[in-house]
Amino acid sequence: MPFNSKNKNCEKIVEEDNKVIASFSRMPYYPLVIKKAYKSTVEDMDGNKFIDFLSSAGTLNTGHCHPKVVQSIIEQTKQFILYTPAYMYHKPLVDLAQKLIEITPGNFPKKVSFGLSGSDANDGAIKLARAYTGRSKIISFIRSYHGSTYGAITLSGISLDMSRKIGPLLPEIYHMPFPDIYRNPLGGAPKDAGKNCLDYLKYAFANFLPPDEVAAVIIEPIQGDAGIVVPPKDYMQQLFALCKENGILFVSEEVQQGMGRTGKWFGIEHFNIKPDMIIMAKALASGMPLSALIGRKEIMESLDAPAHLFTTAGNPVCCAAALATIKVIEEEKLMKNAEKLNEIAFKRFTSMKKRFPFIGEIRGLGLSIGVDLVKDELTKERNKEAAAKICYCAWKKGLLLSFFSNSVLRIQPPLVITEEEFNKGIDIIEECMSDFKKGLISDDILKVTKGW
Numbered sequence: 001m002p003f004n005s006k007n008k009n010c011e012k013i014v015e016e017d018n019k020v021i022a023s024f025s026r027m028p029y030y031p032l033v034i035k036k037a038y039k040s041t042v043e044d045m046d047g048n049k050f051i052d053f054l055s056s057a058g059t060l061n062t063g064h065c066h067p068k069v070v071q072s073i074i075e076q077t078k079q080f081i082l083y084t085p086a087y088m089y090h091k092p093l094v095d096l097a098q099k100l101i102e103i104t105p106g107n108f109p110k111k112v113s114f115g116l117s118g119s120d121a122n123d124g125a126i127k128l129a130r131a132y133t134g135r136s137k138i139i140s141f142i143r144s145y146h147g148s149t150y151g152a153i154t155l156s157g158i159s160l161d162m163s164r165k166i167g168p169l170l171p172e173i174y175h176m177p178f179p180d181i182y183r184n185p186l187g188g189a190p191k192d193a194g195k196n197c198l199d200y201l202k203y204a205f206a207n208f209l210p211p212d213e214v215a216a217v218i219i220e221p222i223q224g225d226a227g228i229v230v231p232p233k234d235y236m237q238q239l240f241a242l243c244k245e246n247g248i249l250f251v252s253e254e255v256q257q258g259m260g261r262t263g264k265w266f267g268i269e270h271f272n273i274k275p276d277m278i279i280m281a282k283a284l285a286s287g288m289p290l291s292a293l294i295g296r297k298e299i300m301e302s303l304d305a306p307a308h309l310f311t312t313a314g315n316p317v318c319c320a321a322a323l324a325t326i327k328v329i330e331e332e333k334l335m336k337n338a339e340k341l342n343e344i345a346f347k348r349f350t351s352m353k354k355r356f357p358f359i360g361e362i363r364g365l366g367l368s369i370g371v372d373l374v375k376d377e378l379t380k381e382r383n384k385e386a387a388a389k390i391c392y393c394a395w396k397k398g399l400l401l402s403f404f405s406n407s408v409l410r411i412q413p414p415l416v417i418t419e420e421e422f423n424k425g426i427d428i429i430e431e432c433m434s435d436f437k438k439g440l441i442s443d444d445i446l447k448v449t450k451g452w
């Protein structure tokens, strides 16, 4: 995929964009202006083609413009685009709710509420947990990302720039350390991270956070933006047990890891846990704005209308796209593909580690993989320069690659990606790692690639 070095059309639009678009909603990587996209390929305004390892931030699990998703949107659009479910009824809404109840873990009566973004679904979970339990305190986790509404920002614990200048945030949200077994946040041995974090929670329960006043724990089954941090299974199971002992609801926040991304419908299934509520968005409708909050029936019946509704939420076009998305994931066995490609990625990056000592750790499930780059294998200090330069170099060579948490390459391609394309993408990363090692990538790119 040769890169058109002129890049003129893209640059012009980026220049215009900078004049009119507020900067607080973009963390720039490189000046890519998209003209069209299909499957795992993106084309820019200058005719360059890229393999997509980002899937629009984990949203295009079925790939770009899957014909069945596109067809479902066209057909529904011809019927009607919106009549708000706040007042009237429509069939795609009911069909989708039934399907989501079927594919989510837990064989108990459930109900569904729809929204437009992962953020609003997080807010809904806070409201429902408080209403159902009559308790006000909520536990979330340091280094989690939940979105940009006030509730979701308050739950998040990953960036000072999210909460600076806008306070006060929601009261009674408490952040606990998340068991990162690569960089134990409590300073103990990495392998003890799970135990240390549970002990910390119990210490909080004993000293300042009465468990009988806690409504819910809201947790990502894999911390996504923290850099694909997979918690130990026994930590998750003990956390769940602790919740059950204390009447605390367990909410799995699947906005990034759900819809087949990890090789199962929902990330929490890897831990054999049946959560009281599940939050999903992003890939649910293959890029159409739709979120869903699914929970035990009795929890979902604890608020009165209009406590949580949005005029355009659950609109029939997005519901149709979501129904097609689920069908495609099932029919094309995309979760199996995610598992198969995970093995390839682990093999290839593990073998690269010998040549590139700045590869600290490779982690993740299915096609949610992080490659953590460090300055030193022992100190594990994050290597932002390497991450930024490798991503920029990858873009130049035809791969859309991003990083988060200042050091972690984000490998989240569409689940429809073929083995050949996936390997091609990894070849490009390998070339860029080699260029980085040789000092061939200019420092100038650090002015462009800010990342996150």
Ligand SMILES: Cc1ncc(COP(=O)(O)O)c(C=O)c1O
Residues within 6 Å of the ligand: 057, 116, 117, 118, 119, 120, 145, 146, 147, 148, 220, 224, 225, 253, 254, 255, 256, 257, 281, 282
């Ligand atoms: C885990 C997680 N939760 C919530 C969100 C917020 O979703 P949205 O941007 O759709 O509001 C994101 C988005 O990146 C996410 O990764």
